[in-house]
Amino acid sequence: MDKFFLAICFFLAVMLETTVIQLPFVLLLLLVTTIFYRTEWIFIVGLILGIIIDGLTFRHLGETSLFYIIFLLFVFLYEQKFELKTVAFAALMSFVGSFFFFLVFGSQVFILQLIAATIIGSLFFLAFSRIKTPVAKKYNVE
Amino acid sequence: MAKRQILFLVFIFCAIVAFFTLFFISDSRGYIQTVFSGPQTVLLHLFQIFKISDGKTQQENKALTLELAKMNLIKADNASLHDQFLTSNPPNKNLLPAQIVGMPSFLPGISMPEGYILHAGKKEKVFINAPIIYKDNLIGKVVNLEDHFSKVILVSNKNMSFSGKTTDTGATGIIKGTGNGTIIFDNVLLSDTLKVGDIVVTSGEVDINGKGFPPDLVVGKITSVEKNPSSLFQRASVASLINFSKLTNVFVLLSD
Numbered sequence: 001m002d003k004f005f006l007a008i009c010f011f012l013a014v015m016l017e018t019t020v021i022q023l024p025f026v027l028l029l030l031l032v033t034t035i036f037y038r039t040e041w042i043f044i045v046g047l048i049l050g051i052i053i054d055g056l057t058f059r060h061l062g063e064t065s066l067f068y069i070i071f072l073l074f075v076f077l078y079e080q081k082f083e084l085k086t087v088a089f090a091a092l093m094s095f096v097g098s099f100f101f102f103l104v105f106g107s108q109v110f111i112l113q114l115i116a117a118t119i120i121g122s123l124f125f126l127a128f129s130r131i132k133t134p135v136a137k138k139y140n141v142e
Numbered sequence: 143m144a145k146r147q148i149l150f151l152v153f154i155f156c157a158i159v160a161f162f163t164l165f166f167i168s169d170s171r172g173y174i175q176t177v178f179s180g181p182q183t184v185l186l187h188l189f190q191i192f193k194i195s196d197g198k199t200q201q202e203n204k205a206l207t208l209e210l211a212k213m214n215l216i217k218a219d220n221a222s223l224h225d226q227f228l229t230s231n232p233p234n235k236n237l238l239p240a241q242i243v244g245m246p247s248f249l250p251g252i253s254m255p256e257g258y259i260l261h262a263g264k265k266e267k268v269f270i271n272a273p274i275i276y277k278d279n280l281i282g283k284v285v286n287l288e289d290h291f292s293k294v295i296l297v298s299n300k301n302m303s304f305s306g307k308t309t310d311t312g313a314t315g316i317i318k319g320t321g322n323g324t325i326i327f328d329n330v331l332l333s334d335t336l337k338v339g340d341i342v343v344t345s346g347e348v349d350i351n352g353k354g355f356p357p358d359l360v361v362g363k364i365t366s367v368e369k370n371p372s373s374l375f376q377r378a379s380v381a382s383l384i385n386f387s388k389l390t391n392v393f394v395l396l397s398d
Contacts, residue, residue, distance in 0.1 A: 019182045019244045020189050040152040047156045051163060055174025056182070056244065056259070058286040058293040062164030069156045076149055108248045108256060108322060116248075 002131070006033060010049060018056035022108055024101045026053060028121040030068060031093050032128050034075050035085055043069050059105070067104060071097050087125055094121025172263070172288040179261060179291070182243045189250050190390065222391040225277055237275075238266055238394040243291070247387065254323030254386055257282065258294040262394055265289050273355050273395040279384050280344055280359040281392055292394075296386055297361060298323045304355055305345040308364070311335040314345060317361055317380070325362055325380040336367045336378045352397040 013025035026049050034042050050065025057064075075093060098117035107113045223239060244259030262268050264287050274281040274294050282302065286293035295301055302319035306327060313334035315327050327342050342364060346357030362380040369376040 015178070015181055015185050018178075018246065019185050020246060020250045022246045022248050040149055043152045043156045047159060050160070052174055052178070055171040056178055057246075058171065058259070058288075060164055061167055061170060062160045062162075065160040065163065066157065069153060069160060073149075073153050108253055113248055 005131070010045070014049060014052055014056070018053060023113060023117050023120065024098055025120070026050075027068065027071065027097050027101055028094055028117065028124050030072060031075060031097060031121060032090060032124045034072055035090060035125065036128050038076075042072055046072055064105075067101065071100070085129075087122055090125035091118055091122045094118045097121075172290060175259075175288060175291040179243050182259075183241065183261075186243060186245065187390065190388065219391055222276070226393055236396045238262055238268065238396055239391055240266075240268075240274075240292075240394050241391055242389060245387065250387070254298060255296065256299050256321070257285075257296055258389075258392070260284075260292045260294055260392065260394070261290065263288050263290040263292050266394075267396055268292050268394050269353065269397070271353060272397075273359070274392050275359060275395055276384055276389060276392050278358075278360055279382070280355065280361055281384065281386070281389070283355075284394070294392075295319075297382065298325050298386070304347060306342050306361055307345050308336065308340045308342055310340045311337065315375075315377075317342065317344075323382070323386065325382065326377050327364065327380050328377040329375045330377060332369065332371070332374070332376055334376075336364060336369070336376060338364050338367060340364045342378075342380050356395070 009029055010026065013029050017023065017025045030042060030046050030049070033045070046068035047065045050063075050068045051061055053059075053064045054061045078089075078093075095114065095118045098114050098121070101117075102110055102113060219239075219241075226237060226239070240260040240262035242258045243261050245255040245257070247253045247255040258274075260268075260274075268284055268287060270284055270287060272284040272292075274283060280297055282294045282296040282299065284292045285295050285301075296319065297317070298319040298321065300319055300321045302317075304317055305314065306317040307314045308327075311334065313330050313336055315330035315334075318326050318328055320326055327336070330336060340363070342361045344355045344357055344359045344361060347354040348356055360383060362382040364378045365381045366379045367376065368378065
């Protein structure tokens with residue numbers, strides 16, 4: 001059920017990002033999924049979604065995938081230093097990820113989009129924290 | 143330690159696939175676009191329905207909202223086709239109607255899109271730099287192509303620049319996009335006259351193959367003039383007569 005819900009979220013994020021709103025929804029969802037699931041299949045998901053986004057936005061296929069997997073690697077490496085499952089971490093990584101995303105792929109209104117992406121990343125984290133996940137169940141965390 | 147090794151192995155595998163895709167598989171965008179064009183079109187028109195209508199729409203149920211989206215799509219198609227083919231410039235035989243399937247912007251309905259994704263491509267004889275028009279207004283040009291889809295930048299895009307003139311005073315200059323829906327009419331000689339309310343049109347940049355911007359396509363109306371006697375040139379701000387975020391169909395001007 002969790003994975004089905006995630007699949008729907010990722011599909012909606014791809015559609016919104018490539019059609020209507022210039023915000024990195026997929027990047028933020030990947031970040032939050034990494035925080036809660038902490039498994040390596042996130043890289044495969046990031047790879048596939050990046051290729052789809054490149055196809056729909058007329059970028060070179062593989063550009064966005066490369067960005068996503070490098071970003072996810074940093075998130076995983078960061079796990080060794082600090083606690084991941086906090087809204088502060090989610091906000092910080094949303095900010096950093098979106099900053100470099102807009103730097104690499106361009107933006108209309110850099111500062112406003114950056115702020116919006118940080119807020120949305122934090123909201124995604126809060127929404128996910130209310131849903132029971134395998135990690136939450138294992139550690140009996142609400 | 144084993145978990146870390148698996149992590150790096152998966153990362154390296156994904157990085158290799160991404161590099162391989164980047165350098166060797168660049169022509170497969172068309173398949174991805176074909177699969178997702180349906181949901182993109184529905185989502186885009188749903189957003190345009192909510193932009194146009196008032197708060198009452200929020201109370202309609204989902205089935206009625208989708209029906210409304212489809213009906214408005216058909217009505218918009220008919221209206222734009224009817225309007226376009228009543229105009230005489232450019233000649234109707236060279237026009238290809240194209241549906242907009244994507245127009246990402248920061249705040250839909252508030253900030254202007256920088257470009258469109260159209261459901262028309264190489265197979266429909268669209269070419270790079272093909273002008274995009276709506277009635278007799280220049281909307282933008284094609285910058286990227288696949289078999290059935292193309293990417294368009296608007297006249298207000300920062301990468302857009304072409305020659306233009308005013309209809310009233312005949313002043314010539316360069317029309318440049320500056321982003322977020324704003325256009326300037328720059329490099330106009332101080333000896334030329336620019337006045338607020340004058341219409342700016344294309345000068346015409348058609349090459350020997352019939353490709354390029356034809357003359358007298360409307361770009362917009364002058365809203366303010368900036369004239370400094372100590373400068374070499376004067377400039378004006380131009381506002382487009384078309385709301386780019388409200389369009390659902392445009393027309394590609396094909397070569398003869």
